[in-house]
Amino acid sequence: MNLLLLLICTIWFSLIVDARLEKATLSNISGHLLLAEEEPTSHFSPMDAQSPGNSEVKIVHHQDLNKRVLIALIVASTVLGGLLLFLSCGWIYRHKKLRDSNGKNRMKTEEAAEGVPSSQVMVRYNTSRMGSRRSSVAIFDYELLEAATNKFSQSNDLGESGSGHVYKARFDEKLLATVKKLDDALPDDERKFDNELNWLSQIRHQNIIKLLGYCIHGKTRLLVYEMMRNGSLETQLHGPTQGSALTWHLRLKIAVDVARGLEYLHEHCNPPLVHRDLQLSNILLDSNFNAKLSNFGLAVTSGTENKDNIGLSGTAAYVAPEYILDGKLTDKSDVYAFGVVLLELLMGRKLVENKASAETENQSLVKWAMPQLIDRTRLPNVVDHVIRNTMDLKHLYQVAAVAVLCVQPEPSYRPLITDVLHSLIPLVPAELGGSLRVMEPVSSSH
Known part of the structure; x- marks a missing residue:
């Protein structure tokens, strides 16, 4: 661009100089002609007779100057046109190269956002096999997953989840x-696989597991998720x-995280979604104990009925009574399961306890806990020994009251998960995602 400006200035400077020379020449010619006209005829001499010849020479010189200016303009226009064409081609090439580079960087950013580095994990986006619901999910090569799990070795086996085994995969x-x-x-x-793939490819929330591909x-069917280290x-x-x-406080934070995930499914998904398989094994914890919901193989839209078509969830003790009896399934079914999870966090006990006597039947935690939860004198004694005497008793009573409401047999008596969330947030310290301001450590003398 600087070269172009310099060339334009040079051309204009040449034109100005030529114009001034032309003006000076015309002035000389005019001067001679005026002198010739002003001199008296009586002084006319043979030498003066040559002045017309001199004037003729001057005129010829002026015509040559015009030709040179015309040639200079033609040359300058040609050079300028060629330079503009060259600069235009250069700009187009540079713009195309920059666009291609931005496209590659964007693809790398998208891959990084999904947790898959492009340099190590070679995934391919097969649009012909991916519908609109799966457009943001990567297709992994089986050989790559086999290598990352060391051929699905026992040393990388993290246990069972639903109907499959979960393995740790190291890509780099x-x-x-x-x-x-x-x-x-x-x-x-396969139905559960497709169901989970379809839902998780649409959902993006901080308290719901991220599906990488x-x-x-x-x-064989394989699903790849983000790593949850805890x-x-x-x-x-x-x-x-x-x-x-x-x-x-960490248990309450986990409960709030789970409630946030359920609130997203119930209030912000279109159509509203019921997880239908909420239990401890499907609540995963990352390195900072942030909780995320997983295992969406049984998830359905809210209001679904007919239990014969959609089947029971993995653990019947988490299933709401109305679904077992009538096949009715709503967001209140998830609220019931959340209440059971909250009881387990409070009590530290397994969902079903085996009594020592062989004559007694297994007793569910809900039936066993209800009398304890509504009696404030007995409640502190049945709390998990790990957290016993470490909380404000008022907060303990409030959490117990929320749990009692969530596991009510009648769905209409259960609160919405949004109401549950707003009840628990004030009990969680601000640094853990709540609104509680902890001024000093809680005394253990309670």
Whole structure:
């Protein structure tokens, strides 16, 4: 661009100089002609007779100047046109190259957002096999998943989830993921696979597991999720550590996270969605104990009826009574399951306790807990020993009251999950996502 401006200035400067020379020449010619006209005829001499010849020479010189100016203009116009054409071609080439570069960077950003680095994880977006619901989900090559899990070795087996095994997959030094593998999927398993793939490819929420991609290899079906380093809430609460890492405030934070995830499904999805399989094993925890809902294989739209067509969830003890009796399924069914989860967080007990006597039948936690929850004198004694005497008793009573409402047999008596969420947020410290301001550590003397 600077070169173009310099060339234009040079051309105009030449034209100005030529114009001034032309003006000076015309002035000289005019001067001579005026002198010739002013001199008296009596002084006319043979030498003066040559003046017309001199004037003629001057005129010829003026014509030559016009030709040079015309030639200069033609040359300058040609050079300028060629330069503009060259600059235009250069700009078009540069713009195209920049657009291609931006396109590649955008693809890398999208892959990074899904947790899959383009340099290591070679995924391909097969639009011919992906509908609108799956447009944001990657298709993984089976060989890649096999390599990342060390051929699905036992050392990478993280346990069972639903109808498949879950494996840890390492794609590079930084990226870890989990892979759920369904071998020789039966028709019911394949239906759950498609259902989960369709829902999770649409849902984006901080408290719902992120689906990175999937793979179909013969009769094998695989789903790839983000890694949740602290495993499931069931493992944390009933595993080797027996809930020792879960403080009172951390348990309430997990409950709030679960409620937020359910609120998104019930209030913000279109159509509203019922998870239908909420239980400890389907609540996963990341490295900071942020809770996310997983396993959407049984999820259905709210208002679905006829239990014979959609089947019961994995654990009957979490299923609301009205669904077992009448096949009715609404968002209040998830609220019931949430109440059971809240009871487990409070009590630290398994959902079904086996009595020592062989004559007694298994007793559900809900039936056992109800008398304890409504009696304030007995409630502190049945709280999990890990968190006992570490909370404000008023907060404990409030959480117990929420749990009692959630597990009411009559659906109309249960609160909406939004109301549950607003009841629990004030009990969670602000640094954990709530609104409670903790001024000083809670005394253990309560």
